Amino acid sequence: MKKKFCVPRILKNIAYVLFPVLVIILLLLVICLTYPLEKSAIKQGLNYFETNTFAEDYANEILSGLYAADNLKEDSFHSAYGYYINNVESIEENGEIKEITYCSAYSESNVIWLIIDNKTKMAYTNLEYSLETSNLNGIKNEIAQNQKYWNYENNKISTNIKKLNNENISYINSSFYQNQLEKSDENSESNNKKNEYTIYTSVLDDLEYIDNIYINNILYNTISTINQKALFLIPVLIIIIIGLVPLIINGVGKTAKSEETSLNWYDKILIEVAALMAFLIGTIGFCFLFTITGTSTMAEFILAISIISVGSLITYLACIMFFETIVKRIKTHTFVKTTFAYWVYSKTKKFLDEIKINYKFMLYFVIFILANIICFGIMWSDGFIGIILSIVLYTLTYRLLNKRIKSYLKIKGAIHNLYNGNTEIEIDRMEVCREMQDTANEINNIAGGLSNALEEKLKSERLKTELITNVSHDIKTPLTSIINYVDLLKKENIEGEKAKEYLQILDSKSQRLKKLTEDLVEASKASSGAIKLNMEKLNVNELIKQVSGEFEDKFKLHNLQEIITFPEEEVYINADSRYMYRVLENMYSNISKYAMEQTRVYIDIVIKESKISIQIKNVSKQKLNITTEELMQRFVRGEASRNTEGSGLGLSIARSLTELQQGSFNIYLDGDLFKVIIEFQKAN
Amino acid sequence: MLNCVIIFVINLEGIEKMYNILVCDDDKEIVKAIEIYLSKEGYNILKAYDGMEALEILKNNDDIQLIILDIMMPKLDGIETANIIRKDKSIPIIMLSAKSEDYDKISGLNNGADDYVTKPFNPLELIARVNSQIRRYTSLGAMVKKEEDNNIYKSGDLIINDSTKTVEVDGKEVKLTPTEYNILKFLTKNKGIVYSIEQIYENVWEEESYGAENIIAVHIRHIREKIEINPREPKYLKVIWGIGYKIEKLD
Numbered sequence: 039m040k041k042k043f044c045v046p047r048i049l050k051n052i053a054y055v056l057f058p059v060l061v062i063i064l065l066l067l068v069i070c071l072t073y074p075l076e077k078s079a080i081k082q083g084l085n086y087f088e089t090n091t092f093a094e095d096y097a098n099e100i101l102s103g104l105y106a107a108d109n110l111k112e113d114s115f116h117s118a119y120g121y122y123i124n125n126v127e128s129i130e131e132n133g134e135i136k137e138i139t140y141c142s143a144y145s146e147s148n149v150i151w152l153i154i155d156n157k158t159k160m161a162y163t164n165l166e167y168s169l170e171t172s173n174l175n176g177i178k179n180e181i182a183q184n185q186k187y188w189n190y191e192n193n194k195i196s197t198n199i200k201k202l203n204n205e206n207i208s209y210i211n212s213s214f215y216q217n218q219l220e221k222s223d224e225n226s227e228s229n230n231k232k233n234e235y236t237i238y239t240s241v242l243d244d245l246e247y248i249d250n251i252y253i254n255n256i257l258y259n260t261i262s263t264i265n266q267k268a269l270f271l272i273p274v275l276i277i278i279i280i281g282l283v284p285l286i287i288n289g290v291g292k293t294a295k296s297e298e299t300s301l302n303w304y305d306k307i308l309i310e311v312a313a314l315m316a317f318l319i320g321t322i323g324f325c326f327l328f329t330i331t332g333t334s335t336m337a338e339f340i341l342a343i344s345i346i347s348v349g350s351l352i353t354y355l356a357c358i359m360f361f362e363t364i365v366k367r368i369k370t371h372t373f374v375k376t377t378f379a380y381w382v383y384s385k386t387k388k389f390l391d392e393i394k395i396n397y398k399f400m401l402y403f404v405i406f407i408l409a410n411i412i413c414f415g416i417m418w419s420d421g422f423i424g425i426i427l428s429i430v431l432y433t434l435t436y437r438l439l440n441k442r443i444k445s446y447l448k449i450k451g452a453i454h455n456l457y458n459g460n461t462e463i464e465i466d467r468m469e470v471c472r473e474m475q476d477t478a479n480e481i482n483n484i485a486g487g488l489s490n491a492l493e494e495k496l497k498s499e500r501l502k503t504e505l506i507t508n509v510s511h512d513i514k515t516p517l518t519s520i521i522n523y524v525d526l527l528k529k530e531n532i533e534g535e536k537a538k539e540y541l542q543i544l545d546s547k548s549q550r551l552k553k554l555t556e557d558l559v560e561a562s563k564a565s566s567g568a569i570k571l572n573m574e575k576l577n578v579n580e581l582i583k584q585v586s587g588e589f590e591d592k593f594k595l596h597n598l599q600e601i602i603t604f605p606e607e608e609v610y611i612n613a614d615s616r617y618m619y620r621v622l623e624n625m626y627s628n629i630s631k632y633a634m635e636q637t638r639v640y641i642d643i644v645i646k647e648s649k650i651s652i653q654i655k656n657v658s659k660q661k662l663n664i665t666t667e668e669l670m671q672r673f674v675r676g677e678a679s680r681n682t683e684g685s686g687l688g689l690s691i692a693r694s695l696t697e698l699q700q701g702s703f704n705i706y707l708d709g710d711l712f713k714v715i716i717e718f719q720k721a722n
Numbered sequence: 723m724l725n726c727v728i729i730f731v732i733n734l735e736g737i738e739k740m741y742n743i744l745v746c747d748d749d750k751e752i753v754k755a756i757e758i759y760l761s762k763e764g765y766n767i768l769k770a771y772d773g774m775e776a777l778e779i780l781k782n783n784d785d786i787q788l789i790i791l792d793i794m795m796p797k798l799d800g801i802e803t804a805n806i807i808r809k810d811k812s813i814p815i816i817m818l819s820a821k822s823e824d825y826d827k828i829s830g831l832n833n834g835a836d837d838y839v840t841k842p843f844n845p846l847e848l849i850a851r852v853n854s855q856i857r858r859y860t861s862l863g864a865m866v867k868k869e870e871d872n873n874i875y876k877s878g879d880l881i882i883n884d885s886t887k888t889v890e891v892d893g894k895e896v897k898l899t900p901t902e903y904n905i906l907k908f909l910t911k912n913k914g915i916v917y918s919i920e921q922i923y924e925n926v927w928e929e930e931s932y933g934a935e936n937i938i939a940v941h942i943r944h945i946r947e948k949i950e951i952n953p954r955e956p957k958y959l960k961v962i963w964g965i966g967y968k969i970e971k972l973d
Contacts, residue, residue, distance in 0.1 A: 507823070511794075514820035515749055518842040522755035525845055552842050556822070570824075576964025583919050584963060587939015602936075611964075619963035 050289030053282045058354050060282070064275045070264045071272070086258040087186055087241070088200055095250045096199065099149035100188065100239050107153040107162040107235070140174060146247040150184075151239040152177050177238075184240035191236050290365040301370060305363045310378045316360035323352030395473050406435060445470035445478075452481050461489035499566035506562040510555045517555065521548045557687040560620075564694035571614045571699060575721050578609045578643055578650055585622045586641070592630040593639070598656075603642040609650050611718040613699045621695050621703075624688040625654050625714055634659040634710070651717040658710045666705045741856055742785055746770040746803070747792035747818065752841075756790060759845045760852060773798025777806060786813055788855055790848075793819035793830065801833045808834035814855040818843065850951040854879065854892040861893070875910040878972030880949060880958045882910050891949045891958070901926075902945050905938070906969075909959070914971035916962055942967055 086092055138154070140161030147164055152174070154161045163177055181187065188197040245252045264271075304312060326349025367373040374380055390398060409431050417424025448470055452463045463485045465478040524544045532538065563569055586593075586600055593600055629639055633656040640655040662669075670689055689705070696703040696716055706713040743765045747753045750771065757767040768786065770776040772795045780786060789807065793800035804815050817835040819826065827838045837851050858879065873884035881890040887903060889896045898906065904926045909917065919938045923931040942961070946953040960970050 511820040514822075514841045515752070518820070519749065519751040519755065521842045522752070522759075522845060526755065526758060559822070574965070577918065578964065580918050580920075580966065581964035583936040584939045584942075584961060587936045587941075588943050590936065590940045590943075613964070615963040615965065619961075 053285040057282050060279050067268045067272050070261050071268045086255050091254055103151040148242045148245045148247050148251050154236040181238045181240045184243050187240035189238050287365050290362050305366050309376045316356045320353045320356035323349040441471050445474045461485050503562040503566045503568050510559045513555050561687040561691045564691050573612050575610050576613050579604050589626040597636045599638045601640050605645050610721040612721045617695045621692045624692040629656050648720050649717050650720050651715050654714045656712050658712045662707050740766045741787040742766045743788045744768045744786050745790045746776040748795045772796050773803035789815045790818050804834040814859050847952050857893050877913045877969050882907050896948050902941050906945050909969040913969040916966045916968040918966040
């Protein structure tokens with residue numbers, strides 16, 4: 039027996055855990071690879087800071103700074119926003135001394151900015167007040183010392199960030215700011231907004247704070263790193279995952295106790311129901327994933343993460359459960375049988391099998407008519423499709439009818455064979471339509487029964503022959519002594535006429551007993567067919583000449599005149615030479631025994647199309663008040679006394695032997711005319 | 723009766739030495755009957771009632787010329803006995819059995835028997851067969867010198883001397899009519915070949931046959947009655963029914 043490969047349980051459990059982890063990693067990798075992340079930029083090896091993502095983030099930071107500054111100037115309580123007046127200093131501008139007040143606030147942002155309102159002479163910054171430089175120039179220097187900067191001064195933008203080179207990020211064009219501007223427009227009559235602010239911004243070289251820019255930078259770096267390795271990692275992961283599949287499939291359905299696949303209730307329900315259940319559970323788990331939206335606090339976030347984990351686990355378990363049941367069903371070959379389609383199919387089949395054939399026919403007929411009406415309806419609206427459908431319908435109907443007619447013919451043929459005595463028939467169940475399979479089976483059984491009965495009969499005939507042969511052996515031994523001692527007694531010259539007469543009777547009776555025993559064996563052998571035939575091509579004319587030569591003396595003794603009519607040509611039959619002689623010998627010896635003396639015996643050889651018949655006619659000595667059937671029976675002779683020689687088996691033996699050689703043997707009686715016709719097929 | 727007496731007389735004249743025949747049958751009465759018949763023929767009979775006894779007698783007596791063996795016997799059956807005897811002796815064996823099927827005869831002849839006689843037997847037939855076997859066994863080689871003669875046709879113990887126009891079977895002369903003699907000579911000359919009535923007619927009469935004669939068949943039957951021990955089971959002149967006649971090639 040082939041040894042089945044078995045996976046240790048521990049390996050299977052590891053595979054179960056490892057599988058989803060690897061799948062998630064694989065999915066992430068694939069997402070990374072397909073993420074539209076400025077593939078050209080990656081190819082050129084350029085930095086995040088040249089990307090649109092960065093540019094947008096940066097612009098948002100600037101705009102939020104502007105928004106803050108705009109709001110601050112209307113509110114005198116700067117502290118409410120975390121800003122406070124840090125310093126007031128005088129600066130010289132265009133030859134006049136002006137006083138600038140600047141506010142600062144602590145903000146955790148990687149973008150640092152300084153916005154100066156030229157009208158109100160107010161400056162705003164998100165740099166910490168405790169900065170060592172406590173004047174504007176110091177702040178400007180602080181900003182300028184970073185590599186990425188964007189400045190707006192006297193209607194001019196100066197920047198080293200390519201994506202922000204154009205005025206696309208100009209605060210004037212920003213819709214976000216525009217709205218704020220329009221609002222303020224209603225209150226103040228200031229027009230030339232363009233000159234209202236002077237802006238200095240830059241990004242910290244070392245990103246210190248966790249904000250959008252920081253996160254995006256990290257993400258960007260990670261993804262670009264992963265992308266470089268993904269092409270190598272994905273095939274490896276796929277191979278490992280594929281490698282795990284057989285391990286899992288092999289382990290599915292096995293319990294700690296047995297190696298056989300065990301099924302639980304879930305594996306036995308309809309596969310569609312199982313799929314629905316798995317889908318619902320999976321969906322519930324999947325819904326948990328959406329709780330992530332709308333979280334703001336850390337606690338909420340942690341809660342969301344744990345809910346997501348639980349949800350993922352539920353989804354994963356649902357998937358695994360469904361996968362397992364499919365594998366188990368395939369392993370136990372119940373997959374197809376548990377589908378809804380199969381269920382419908384089997385129920386329909388059962389229904390069709392159970393209803394009576396006439397109702398079934400009615401059902402088929404109604405379906406046919408309905409299909410016909412539908413076809414005509416379709417033909418009304420769309421001729422072509424209608425015709426195609428009609429052709430399909432008629433072809434199917436024809437096939438259905440044809441199969442039934444063929445089955446009918448098969449069964450008819452089998453019955454005909456059976457009627458002709460051929461019991462070697464076997465109708466293949468698969469070859470007849472379902473409605474006739476039972477009938478086919480029954481016919482097969484009848485044929486089997488008949489053939490058994492025939493075999494039984496042959497067997498009993500053979501046993502009878504065996505019994506007769508054995509009994510005849512046992513009779514022959516004492517008979518030998520009787521015959522021999524009668525013979526010896528005859529030679530003893532016993533005195534007295536009566537003794538001589540008695541001896542004569544003993545002699546003839548013992549000889550008859552001998553003949554009877556021999557004939558009995560031969561008759562039983564001939565009728566049971568326990569004779570080995572040696573078929574040859576025999577010349578009928580020659581045969582008749584030979585046999586009449588043998589009997590010439592006996593015929594002469596009884597004054598019988600033999601008249602033989604030969605055909606003009608030589609005729610041949612296929613028969614066994616020895617047994618053919620036995621048949622004719624019996625006939626001739628019957629004639630010499632029972633034909634009336636001084637009469638003629640006619641022997642005619644007649645060619646009848648493909649047959650050759652030997653007709654023997656003679657006039658009986660005795661009145662033949664007996665039927666041909668009775669005459670053919672064993673031990674029956676044309677006389678009641680049974681005193682003459684002969685066993686009464688001659689005709690029976692002749693007929694059996696003729697029939698064994700495929701010939702026919704018939705007796706006709708007409709008054710005292712006794713006629714035997716032996717017919718054989720003509721041989722070429 | 724007449725035949726028996728003639729053979730009896732011929733044998734009495736020809737035999738100088740008493741031949742010993744071992745008769746073996748479990749039926750004592752049959753052995754006794756055979757003894758009566760064969761003693762009258764001038765043979766000395768040794769009796770055994772089973773195969774073992776027969777073998778015992780054969781061991782002690784080398785001067786046995788023929789064995790008549792029954793097949794169905796206690797202790798050791800006829801077939802096995804014949805087999806054992808055949809291992810070191812070439813004494814003729816005649817099987818005598820109630821078994822009359824073809825395959826019984828074939829198995830008997832295949833196992834060392836020289837002849838097969840079925841029970842119940844005709845005493846005359848048995849005697850004729852015994853004589854034939856004894857003659858063959860005791861005078862083997864006597865015919866060799868005659869074979870040189872061109873005018874001698876023979877098959878087994880059937881010898882036709884065309885110079886003297888005599889036919890001899892088993893050493894005894896047989897009287898045939900001239901027609902019978904011509905038919906027999908033609909068939910013996912061409913022994914082993916089957917001839918139809920028409921062919922025999924044309925060859926013997928040397929004129930065309932008219933097809934309706936069964937005279938040949940009658941002659942053939944007469945020849946058979948004269949040369950065969952049992953005309954129904956001929957040894958020399960065989961009838962193939964529906965085909966023709968032939969002289970069996972027995973050399």
